[in-house]
Amino acid sequence: MSTPEQAGGPALLRYRPTDPTAVPGVRELLDALGLGRLEPEGLAGYGGRNDNWAGRTTSGERVFVKTVARDPDGSSGELDRALSFEALAPRVPTGSALRFPEHLGTHRPGAVSAYRLLSGARSGAEVALDGDFDEGLCRTAGRAVATLHGLDPQGAALDAGDAPLPPLEWLEAFPWSALQDRSMAQIAAWKLVQDDPGAVGALRRLRALERAAPRTPTHCDLRFDQFILADGELYLCDWEEFRLADPARDVGAFIGEWLFQATYSVFAPGPAAGDADAPPTGFDFTHEEVVRRGGEGIRRHLPRIAAFWQGYRELRAPDPQLPERAAGFAGWHLYDRLIATAQAHATLSPVARAAAGIGRTLLTRPTEAAATLRLHLPTGSPR
Ligand SMILES: Nc1ncnc2c1ncn2[C@@H]1O[C@H](COP(=O)(O)OP(=O)(O)O)[C@@H](O)[C@H]1O
Numbered sequence: 001m002s003t004p005e006q007a008g009g010p011a012l013l014r015y016r017p018t019d020p021t022a023v024p025g026v027r028e029l030l031d032a033l034g035l036g037r038l039e040p041e042g043l044a045g046y047g048g049r050n051d052n053w054a055g056r057t058t059s060g061e062r063v064f065v066k067t068v069a070r071d072p073d074g075s076s077g078e079l080d081r082a083l084s085f086e087a088l089a090p091r092v093p094t095g096s097a098l099r100f101p102e103h104l105g106t107h108r109p110g111a112v113s114a115y116r117l118l119s120g121a122r123s124g125a126e127v128a129l130d131g132d133f134d135e136g137l138c139r140t141a142g143r144a145v146a147t148l149h150g151l152d153p154q155g156a157a158l159d160a161g162d163a164p165l166p167p168l169e170w171l172e173a174f175p176w177s178a179l180q181d182r183s184m185a186q187i188a189a190w191k192l193v194q195d196d197p198g199a200v201g202a203l204r205r206l207r208a209l210e211r212a213a214p215r216t217p218t219h220c221d222l223r224f225d226q227f228i229l230a231d232g233e234l235y236l237c238d239w240e241e242f243r244l245a246d247p248a249r250d251v252g253a254f255i256g257e258w259l260f261q262a263t264y265s266v267f268a269p270g271p272a273a274g275d276a277d278a279p280p281t282g283f284d285f286t287h288e289e290v291v292r293r294g295g296e297g298i299r300r301h302l303p304r305i306a307a308f309w310q311g312y313r314e315l316r317a318p319d320p321q322l323p324e325r326a327a328g329f330a331g332w333h334l335y336d337r338l339i340a341t342a343q344a345h346a347t348l349s350p351v352a353r354a355a356a357g358i359g360r361t362l363l364t365r366p367t368e369a370a371a372t373l374r375l376h377l378p379t380g381s382p383r
Protein backbone atom coordinates (compact mmCIF):
# COMPACT_ATOMS: atom_id res chain seq x y z
CA MET A 1 0.00 0.00 0.00
CA SER A 2 1.33 3.41 -0.81
CA THR A 3 1.23 6.28 1.64
CA PRO A 4 0.90 9.95 0.73
CA GLU A 5 4.56 10.35 1.76
CA GLN A 6 5.70 7.73 -0.70
CA ALA A 7 3.41 9.04 -3.35
CA GLY A 8 4.05 12.75 -2.98
CA GLY A 9 7.77 12.49 -2.34
CA PRO A 10 9.57 12.44 0.97
CA ALA A 11 8.84 15.11 3.54
CA LEU A 12 11.70 16.06 5.81
CA LEU A 13 11.86 12.62 7.32
CA ARG A 14 14.27 12.39 10.20
CA TYR A 15 15.79 8.97 10.68
CA ARG A 16 18.57 7.46 12.68
CA PRO A 17 21.66 8.11 10.58
CA THR A 18 24.37 5.58 9.90
CA ASP A 19 27.46 5.86 12.04
CA PRO A 20 29.48 8.70 10.43
CA THR A 21 32.71 7.44 11.94
CA ALA A 22 32.32 4.29 9.84
CA VAL A 23 32.24 6.29 6.61
CA PRO A 24 35.65 7.05 5.11
CA GLY A 25 36.22 10.74 4.58
CA VAL A 26 33.84 12.23 7.16
CA ARG A 27 36.42 12.47 9.94
CA GLU A 28 39.16 13.58 7.53
CA LEU A 29 36.96 16.33 6.09
CA LEU A 30 35.88 17.71 9.46
CA ASP A 31 39.51 17.55 10.64
CA ALA A 32 40.71 19.44 7.57
CA LEU A 33 38.05 22.09 8.18
CA GLY A 34 39.07 22.34 11.84
CA LEU A 35 35.58 21.43 12.99
CA GLY A 36 36.39 18.50 15.26
CA ARG A 37 33.97 15.57 15.22
CA LEU A 38 30.20 15.21 14.83
CA GLU A 39 28.56 15.13 18.26
CA PRO A 40 26.56 11.88 18.46
CA GLU A 41 23.92 13.65 20.54
CA GLY A 42 21.18 15.15 18.39
CA LEU A 43 22.70 13.80 15.19
CA ALA A 44 19.98 13.34 12.56
CA GLY A 45 19.67 12.16 8.99
CA TYR A 46 17.33 13.61 6.38
CA GLY A 47 15.52 11.63 3.74
CA GLY A 48 17.46 11.50 0.50
CA ARG A 49 19.19 9.18 -1.92
CA ASN A 50 22.54 9.51 -0.19
CA ASP A 51 23.80 9.09 3.37
CA ASN A 52 23.75 12.37 5.26
CA TRP A 53 24.20 13.71 8.79
CA ALA A 54 22.86 16.92 10.25
CA GLY A 55 24.22 18.01 13.59
CA ARG A 56 26.69 19.93 15.65
CA THR A 57 30.43 19.42 15.66
CA THR A 58 32.64 19.47 18.74
CA SER A 59 33.82 22.94 17.63
CA GLY A 60 30.19 24.14 17.84
CA GLU A 61 29.52 24.43 14.08
CA ARG A 62 26.15 23.20 12.79
CA VAL A 63 26.77 21.20 9.63
CA PHE A 64 25.05 19.10 6.99
CA VAL A 65 27.42 16.40 5.75
CA LYS A 66 26.58 14.16 2.79
CA THR A 67 28.18 11.45 0.71
CA VAL A 68 27.53 10.83 -2.96
CA ALA A 69 27.95 7.79 -5.20
CA ARG A 70 31.37 6.85 -6.53
CA ASP A 71 32.22 4.71 -9.52
CA PRO A 72 34.38 1.63 -8.94
CA ASP A 73 37.43 3.63 -10.11
CA GLY A 74 36.79 6.15 -7.33
CA SER A 75 35.59 8.95 -9.61
CA SER A 76 32.22 10.59 -9.04
CA GLY A 77 30.32 12.46 -11.73
CA GLU A 78 27.83 13.53 -9.04
CA LEU A 79 30.56 15.11 -6.94
CA ASP A 80 32.20 16.77 -9.95
CA ARG A 81 28.89 18.34 -10.96
CA ALA A 82 28.10 19.50 -7.41
CA LEU A 83 31.55 21.11 -7.19
CA SER A 84 31.09 22.70 -10.62
CA PHE A 85 28.09 24.51 -9.15
CA GLU A 86 30.19 25.71 -6.21
CA ALA A 87 32.77 27.00 -8.69
CA LEU A 88 30.05 29.02 -10.42
CA ALA A 89 28.39 30.14 -7.16
CA PRO A 90 30.49 33.32 -6.78
CA ARG A 91 28.80 34.55 -9.97
CA VAL A 92 25.39 34.53 -8.27
CA PRO A 93 24.60 38.20 -7.59
CA THR A 94 24.45 39.01 -3.88
CA GLY A 95 20.92 39.44 -2.62
CA SER A 96 19.47 37.48 -5.54
CA ALA A 97 16.58 35.04 -5.12
CA LEU A 98 18.94 32.11 -5.74
CA ARG A 99 20.02 31.02 -2.26
CA PHE A 100 21.81 27.78 -1.48
CA PRO A 101 23.43 26.23 1.59
CA GLU A 102 27.01 27.41 2.07
CA HIS A 103 29.55 24.80 0.98
CA LEU A 104 32.27 24.40 3.63
CA GLY A 105 34.46 21.81 1.95
CA THR A 106 34.80 18.43 0.27
CA HIS A 107 36.89 15.31 0.85
CA ARG A 108 37.28 14.12 -2.72
CA PRO A 109 38.50 10.54 -2.20
CA GLY A 110 35.54 9.82 0.10
CA ALA A 111 33.09 11.92 -1.99
CA VAL A 112 31.98 13.62 1.23
CA SER A 113 30.93 17.28 1.39
CA ALA A 114 30.03 19.56 4.29
CA TYR A 115 27.59 22.47 4.20
CA ARG A 116 26.42 24.88 6.83
CA LEU A 117 23.22 23.48 8.35
CA LEU A 118 20.21 25.72 7.80
CA SER A 119 18.41 25.96 11.11
CA GLY A 120 14.67 25.53 11.31
CA ALA A 121 14.76 24.00 7.82
CA ARG A 122 11.64 22.46 6.28
CA SER A 123 11.87 20.45 3.09
CA GLY A 124 9.99 21.98 0.15
CA ALA A 125 8.22 18.60 -0.17
CA GLU A 126 6.83 18.99 3.33
CA VAL A 127 5.94 22.63 2.67
CA ALA A 128 4.06 21.63 -0.51
CA LEU A 129 2.22 18.73 1.19
CA ASP A 130 1.16 21.06 4.01
CA GLY A 131 -0.24 23.48 1.43
CA ASP A 132 2.29 26.18 2.40
CA PHE A 133 4.21 26.36 -0.91
CA ASP A 134 2.08 29.37 -1.76
CA GLU A 135 2.10 31.72 -4.74
CA GLY A 136 4.67 34.01 -3.10
CA LEU A 137 7.11 31.10 -2.64
CA CYS A 138 6.43 29.87 -6.19
CA ARG A 139 7.26 33.29 -7.57
CA THR A 140 10.49 33.29 -5.53
CA ALA A 141 11.27 29.80 -6.86
CA GLY A 142 10.73 31.12 -10.41
CA ARG A 143 13.09 34.02 -9.76
CA ALA A 144 15.69 31.67 -8.24
CA VAL A 145 15.57 29.29 -11.20
CA ALA A 146 15.74 32.19 -13.69
CA THR A 147 18.80 33.54 -11.85
CA LEU A 148 20.44 30.11 -12.14
CA HIS A 149 19.66 29.92 -15.85
CA GLY A 150 21.02 33.44 -16.33
CA LEU A 151 24.46 32.68 -14.85
CA ASP A 152 27.32 33.12 -17.28
CA PRO A 153 28.85 29.66 -17.88
CA GLN A 154 31.78 31.12 -19.85
CA GLY A 155 35.06 29.53 -18.79
CA ALA A 156 33.40 27.28 -16.20
CA ALA A 157 33.99 23.56 -16.62
CA LEU A 158 30.36 22.42 -16.60
CA ASP A 159 29.24 18.95 -17.57
CA ALA A 160 27.70 19.31 -21.03
CA GLY A 161 26.66 15.67 -21.38
CA ASP A 162 23.06 14.55 -21.80
CA ALA A 163 20.98 15.01 -18.68
CA PRO A 164 19.54 11.75 -17.32
CA LEU A 165 16.18 10.35 -18.38
CA PRO A 166 14.41 9.44 -20.39
CA PRO A 167 16.82 6.71 -21.50
CA LEU A 168 15.47 6.42 -25.02
CA GLU A 169 16.84 2.93 -25.56
CA TRP A 170 14.65 1.72 -22.65
CA LEU A 171 11.62 2.82 -24.61
CA GLU A 172 12.28 -0.05 -27.02
CA ALA A 173 13.25 -2.73 -24.55
CA PHE A 174 14.67 -3.12 -21.09
CA PRO A 175 18.17 -4.35 -20.56
CA TRP A 176 17.76 -7.65 -18.67
CA SER A 177 19.89 -6.36 -15.77
CA ALA A 178 17.56 -3.38 -15.31
CA LEU A 179 14.51 -5.64 -15.36
CA GLN A 180 15.71 -7.68 -12.41
CA ASP A 181 16.01 -4.64 -10.16
CA ARG A 182 12.46 -3.45 -10.76
CA SER A 183 9.14 -4.11 -9.05
CA MET A 184 6.17 -5.45 -10.99
CA ALA A 185 4.47 -2.05 -10.77
CA GLN A 186 7.58 -0.34 -12.12
CA ILE A 187 7.73 -2.71 -15.05
CA ALA A 188 4.01 -2.05 -15.63
CA ALA A 189 4.74 1.70 -15.55
CA TRP A 190 7.53 1.35 -18.11
CA LYS A 191 5.29 -0.84 -20.23
CA LEU A 192 2.72 1.96 -20.29
CA VAL A 193 5.33 4.01 -22.14
CA GLN A 194 6.83 1.23 -24.26
CA ASP A 195 3.41 0.14 -25.55
CA ASP A 196 2.43 3.68 -26.47
CA PRO A 197 3.95 4.74 -29.83
CA GLY A 198 2.48 8.24 -29.38
CA ALA A 199 4.32 8.78 -26.11
CA VAL A 200 7.56 7.22 -27.40
CA GLY A 201 7.47 9.43 -30.52
CA ALA A 202 6.82 12.51 -28.37
CA LEU A 203 9.76 11.69 -26.11
CA ARG A 204 12.03 11.31 -29.11
CA ARG A 205 10.85 14.66 -30.49
CA LEU A 206 11.40 16.27 -27.10
CA ARG A 207 14.94 14.92 -26.95
CA ALA A 208 15.63 16.29 -30.46
CA LEU A 209 14.19 19.72 -29.55
CA GLU A 210 16.28 19.71 -26.38
CA ARG A 211 19.47 19.02 -28.32
CA ALA A 212 18.77 22.03 -30.58
CA ALA A 213 17.85 24.36 -27.68
CA PRO A 214 20.08 27.04 -26.20
CA ARG A 215 21.77 25.65 -23.08
CA THR A 216 22.21 27.29 -19.71
CA PRO A 217 23.40 26.27 -16.25
CA THR A 218 20.52 24.00 -15.17
CA HIS A 219 19.74 22.14 -11.91
CA CYS A 220 18.34 19.07 -13.75
CA ASP A 221 16.81 17.44 -10.65
CA LEU A 222 14.37 20.11 -9.55
CA ARG A 223 11.89 18.46 -7.23
CA PHE A 224 10.10 19.99 -4.22
CA ASP A 225 12.46 18.18 -1.85
CA GLN A 226 15.43 20.06 -3.33
CA PHE A 227 13.96 23.28 -1.96
CA ILE A 228 14.44 24.17 1.69
CA LEU A 229 12.46 26.80 3.58
CA ALA A 230 14.46 28.23 6.48
CA ASP A 231 13.78 31.47 8.34
CA GLY A 232 11.27 32.45 5.69
CA GLU A 233 13.86 32.19 2.90
CA LEU A 234 13.78 29.66 0.07
CA TYR A 235 17.00 27.73 -0.66
CA LEU A 236 17.87 25.30 -3.43
CA CYS A 237 20.14 22.32 -2.67
CA ASP A 238 21.42 19.04 -4.14
CA TRP A 239 23.52 20.06 -7.14
CA GLU A 240 24.67 16.60 -8.25
CA GLU A 241 22.84 16.74 -11.58
CA PHE A 242 23.79 20.37 -12.25
CA ARG A 243 25.06 20.86 -15.81
CA LEU A 244 24.82 22.84 -19.02
CA ALA A 245 21.42 21.77 -20.31
CA ASP A 246 18.05 22.85 -21.65
CA PRO A 247 16.57 25.27 -19.07
CA ALA A 248 13.11 23.90 -20.00
CA ARG A 249 14.02 20.86 -17.89
CA ASP A 250 13.87 22.85 -14.66
CA VAL A 251 10.74 24.78 -15.63
CA GLY A 252 9.03 21.53 -16.67
CA ALA A 253 10.11 19.67 -13.54
CA PHE A 254 8.70 22.35 -11.22
CA ILE A 255 5.40 22.32 -13.11
CA GLY A 256 5.44 18.51 -13.19
CA GLU A 257 5.83 18.46 -9.39
CA TRP A 258 2.59 20.40 -8.99
CA LEU A 259 0.74 18.20 -11.48
CA PHE A 260 2.01 15.05 -9.79
CA GLN A 261 0.98 16.43 -6.41
CA ALA A 262 -2.45 17.34 -7.82
CA THR A 263 -2.97 13.81 -9.10
CA TYR A 264 -1.82 12.15 -5.92
CA SER A 265 -3.78 14.52 -3.66
CA VAL A 266 -6.78 12.61 -5.04
CA PHE A 267 -6.41 10.27 -2.09
CA ALA A 268 -4.51 12.40 0.42
CA PRO A 269 -6.55 13.01 3.55
CA GLY A 270 -7.83 16.53 4.03
CA PRO A 271 -10.76 18.67 2.95
CA ALA A 272 -9.12 19.81 -0.28
CA ALA A 273 -8.65 16.25 -1.48
CA GLY A 274 -11.99 14.68 -0.67
CA ASP A 275 -13.00 12.37 2.16
CA ALA A 276 -10.66 12.14 5.09
CA ASP A 277 -11.21 8.38 5.14
CA ALA A 278 -10.47 7.96 1.44
CA PRO A 279 -8.55 4.81 0.59
CA PRO A 280 -4.85 5.61 0.40
CA THR A 281 -4.14 4.17 -3.02
CA GLY A 282 -7.21 5.17 -4.95
CA PHE A 283 -7.91 1.51 -5.75
CA ASP A 284 -11.52 2.00 -4.68
CA PHE A 285 -12.10 4.95 -6.99
CA THR A 286 -13.45 4.61 -10.48
CA HIS A 287 -11.24 5.95 -13.24
CA GLU A 288 -13.72 8.81 -13.78
CA GLU A 289 -13.55 9.75 -10.11
CA VAL A 290 -9.75 9.81 -10.18
CA VAL A 291 -9.76 11.97 -13.30
CA ARG A 292 -12.38 14.34 -11.82
CA ARG A 293 -10.51 14.77 -8.53
CA GLY A 294 -7.17 15.07 -10.32
CA GLY A 295 -8.60 17.77 -12.58
CA GLU A 296 -9.81 19.72 -9.55
CA GLY A 297 -6.34 19.46 -8.02
CA ILE A 298 -4.72 20.78 -11.17
CA ARG A 299 -7.10 23.76 -11.35
CA ARG A 300 -6.24 24.54 -7.72
CA HIS A 301 -2.53 24.55 -8.50
CA LEU A 302 -2.65 26.60 -11.73
CA PRO A 303 -2.19 29.94 -9.88
CA ARG A 304 1.02 28.56 -8.31
CA ILE A 305 2.36 27.49 -11.69
CA ALA A 306 1.44 30.95 -13.00
CA ALA A 307 3.29 32.62 -10.09
CA PHE A 308 6.41 30.52 -10.79
CA TRP A 309 6.28 31.48 -14.47
CA GLN A 310 5.75 35.14 -13.59
CA GLY A 311 8.80 35.12 -11.29
CA TYR A 312 10.84 33.35 -13.94
CA ARG A 313 9.85 35.82 -16.65
CA GLU A 314 10.62 38.79 -14.41
CA LEU A 315 14.30 37.90 -14.53
CA ARG A 316 14.76 36.03 -17.80
CA ALA A 317 13.48 36.18 -21.37
CA PRO A 318 13.30 32.52 -22.41
CA ASP A 319 13.68 31.34 -25.99
CA PRO A 320 10.29 31.21 -27.77
CA GLN A 321 10.05 27.40 -27.80
CA LEU A 322 10.81 26.97 -24.10
CA PRO A 323 7.13 26.81 -23.02
CA GLU A 324 6.41 23.83 -25.31
CA ARG A 325 9.56 22.00 -24.25
CA ALA A 326 8.77 22.74 -20.59
CA ALA A 327 5.28 21.25 -21.06
CA GLY A 328 6.93 18.15 -22.56
CA PHE A 329 9.37 17.85 -19.67
CA ALA A 330 6.49 18.32 -17.20
CA GLY A 331 4.83 15.37 -18.94
CA TRP A 332 7.98 13.28 -18.65
CA HIS A 333 8.30 14.30 -14.99
CA LEU A 334 4.92 12.67 -14.25
CA TYR A 335 6.05 9.39 -15.81
CA ASP A 336 9.40 9.66 -14.04
CA ARG A 337 7.81 10.21 -10.62
CA LEU A 338 5.25 7.49 -11.08
CA ILE A 339 7.96 5.05 -12.13
CA ALA A 340 9.95 5.99 -9.00
CA THR A 341 6.84 5.69 -6.83
CA ALA A 342 6.00 2.30 -8.31
CA GLN A 343 9.31 0.91 -6.99
CA ALA A 344 7.66 -0.27 -3.78
CA HIS A 345 4.50 -1.75 -5.29
CA ALA A 346 3.23 -4.86 -6.97
CA THR A 347 0.50 -3.25 -9.09
CA LEU A 348 0.02 0.16 -10.64
CA SER A 349 -2.71 2.07 -8.83
CA PRO A 350 -5.48 3.91 -10.73
CA VAL A 351 -3.92 7.14 -9.50
CA ALA A 352 -0.58 6.18 -11.07
CA ARG A 353 -2.44 5.48 -14.31
CA ALA A 354 -4.10 8.89 -14.09
CA ALA A 355 -0.67 10.55 -13.62
CA ALA A 356 0.53 8.70 -16.73
CA GLY A 357 -2.55 9.94 -18.62
CA ILE A 358 -1.82 13.56 -17.71
CA GLY A 359 1.86 13.04 -18.55
CA ARG A 360 0.88 11.65 -21.93
CA THR A 361 -1.33 14.63 -22.73
CA LEU A 362 1.48 17.05 -21.91
CA LEU A 363 4.04 15.10 -23.91
CA THR A 364 1.97 14.54 -27.01
CA ARG A 365 0.22 17.94 -27.12
CA PRO A 366 2.80 20.32 -25.67
CA THR A 367 1.62 23.42 -27.51
CA GLU A 368 -1.94 23.14 -26.19
CA ALA A 369 -0.59 22.10 -22.77
CA ALA A 370 1.67 25.19 -22.61
CA ALA A 371 -1.39 27.36 -23.37
CA THR A 372 -3.52 25.58 -20.72
CA LEU A 373 -0.72 26.06 -18.19
CA ARG A 374 -0.60 29.73 -19.25
CA LEU A 375 3.10 29.63 -20.07
CA HIS A 376 2.70 32.75 -22.16
CA LEU A 377 5.48 34.88 -23.59
CA PRO A 378 4.95 38.54 -24.42
CA THR A 379 3.09 38.92 -27.70
CA GLY A 380 5.35 39.96 -30.53
CA SER A 381 8.23 37.73 -29.42
CA PRO A 382 9.54 35.83 -32.46
CA ARG A 383 8.18 32.27 -32.92
N1 LIG B 1 22.43 22.64 4.43
C1 LIG B 1 21.28 22.07 4.77
N2 LIG B 1 20.63 22.44 5.90
C2 LIG B 1 19.47 21.84 6.27
N3 LIG B 1 18.87 20.86 5.57
C3 LIG B 1 19.45 20.45 4.43
C4 LIG B 1 20.68 21.03 3.98
N4 LIG B 1 21.02 20.43 2.79
C5 LIG B 1 20.06 19.52 2.55
N5 LIG B 1 19.11 19.52 3.51
C6 LIG B 1 17.92 18.62 3.61
O1 LIG B 1 18.35 17.29 3.42
C7 LIG B 1 17.68 16.65 2.33
C8 LIG B 1 18.63 15.73 1.58
O2 LIG B 1 19.70 16.50 1.03
P1 LIG B 1 20.09 16.41 -0.50
O3 LIG B 1 21.30 17.24 -0.73
O4 LIG B 1 18.91 16.72 -1.36
O5 LIG B 1 20.48 14.87 -0.58
P2 LIG B 1 20.10 13.71 -1.62
O6 LIG B 1 21.15 13.77 -2.71
O7 LIG B 1 20.24 12.49 -0.79
O8 LIG B 1 18.72 13.95 -2.15
C9 LIG B 1 17.17 17.83 1.46
O9 LIG B 1 16.03 17.46 0.76
C10 LIG B 1 16.92 18.92 2.49
O10 LIG B 1 15.62 18.81 3.02
Ligand SMILES: [Mg+2]
Nearest residue numbers: 048225226238
Ligand atom coordinates in the same frame (compact mmCIF):
# COMPACT_ATOMS: atom_id res chain seq x y z
MG1 LIG C 1 17.85 15.73 -2.79
